[in-house]
Amino acid sequence: MSASWWQSFDPGWSILAILLTLIIFQLSLMLFEKSKRNSLFHPLITGPVAIAAGIALLPVTFHGYQDRVAILTWLLGPATVALAIPLHRQLPNIRTHAAAILLTTLLGGSAAVAIALAGAAIMGADPVVMHSLASKSITTPIALSISELIGGIGQLAAGAVIITGVAGALTAPPLLRSIGITDTRIIGFTLGLTAHGIGTARAFDIDLQAGAYASLGMGLTGLLTALILPLLFI
Amino acid sequence: MIPVVNGLVLLFAALWLGNLLQSLWLHTIPGPVLGMLLMLGFLTLRQSEPDGLGAVAQWFIRYLSFFFIPAAVGIWFLDSEIVRQWPAILVATVPATIATQLLVALLLQALLKHRGAPE
Incomplete structure (x- = not known):
């Protein structure tokens, strides 16, 4: 049985996932500047660590998270x-x-x-x-x-x-x-x-x-x- | 026309054409890379940069790390079969990168000296 439209379409959760990712990115950028731009504190290190910890603690899976923020990954196309x-x-x-x-x-x-x-x-x-x-x-x-x-x-x-x-x-x-x-x-x-x-x-x-x-x-x-x-x- | 919209139109046109080119013909090259090549060709032929393209491109590049975060989270959720191979992954990323850096720097230094053209 395929998922009904109200099951596959959950804009609330997508927006929340993107919002949390944005907030974490903002905090990671602040930490990077605080560390005098030390590459060890690059937002691509600290951001994913924080999000991975969030996924581990909350009742969500990595794939669930990835599906909800898929639009961010998609933007890598125009960025290329x-x-x-x-x-x-x-x-x-x-x-x-x-x-x-x-x-x-x-x-x-x-x-x-x-x-x-x-x-x-x-x-x-x-x-x-x-x-x-x-x-x-x-x-x-x-x-x-x-x-x-x-x-x-x-x-x-x-x-x-x-x-x-x-x-x-x-x-x-x-x-x-x-x-x-x-x-x-x-x-x-x-x-x-x-x-x-x-x-x-x-x-x-x-x-x-x-x-x-x-x-x-x-x-x-x-x-x-x-x-x-x-x-x-x- | 509003410059930013102009820039976005060009960027997405190049991306769409790149993806089309990949699916119809050049299957081994990622569509976005073909889009990048098309854009590079377009700019080279046109010589000057269209209004708004620079600003739009800068915006996308500045937030590249942000767009990459969801993919980067994945490293923490790898299968145990892959995680077991971490020594190989470490060797391929850290010492191999240092060796490549030595090679690249020495090669470029030799080639620039050979050419004898200090900027």
Whole structure:
């Protein structure tokens, strides 16, 4: 028997779920600013922890929650298209070294996938886990749609993207300084390529040039990975 | 026309065309990514940015983390079969990312030096 319209349509619960998600997001943003924008306190860490705790304590399931806030996830689609605008704005800046940038994106983006998969394979991961980890370095909306296409688990892909972003945003600046790299173009691009949006936010805290190169690294890597990765898995 | 509406029309047109392109022809590329490519092509051909598109895009990008929160909650509700593989997941995310960063930074540094074009 299919559900009646009054059972499937529960705007009250959807609005409440979205409202609670908004309030938690607001509190996570405040905490992030309080922590002086430390990536460990990124809203994508603290927000989901608070919501997961809420789901565990209240008489709701994760899938029930996800269904009610599905419209938020759906908005990742237009957000992906929107990424074209900052990418288009950054392109003129690299005209003098476009080849270096594109080659680094191609090799670095491939290395990000290959090293992650090699590491997971050595540790004996199942194929489905490997498929979920392949998109870990790219921006969240693209990662989610790729993992769906190549048969990964969306929940794990989302988690891997966030862990990678936070770890990458924390490690890149001290790591690159330790090997004597001070060029903020390189630091920014590395942050964007390996740690997507979380790394890009970190880069904008260094300076504008680092942020611009990070946006470029994030956009190009997301685009190239989306074009190439599914071909290897389907 | 109201600039914000103009921007939204372009954004959703690109998304719709991208999804259409995926379902009809390019099955291996996510529709939103094709939409992004179409938008990039459109902007490159047109050269200037249409009114309102920048503001609309900035709004969507600024709240990207918010839209991603429901998906991010999922990591706390994985099957135990997957959770058991956490060492592999950790290796693929943390040390692998550090190794990639070293490689990317050194490669870009070498290529920029080779080109000899400091900005």
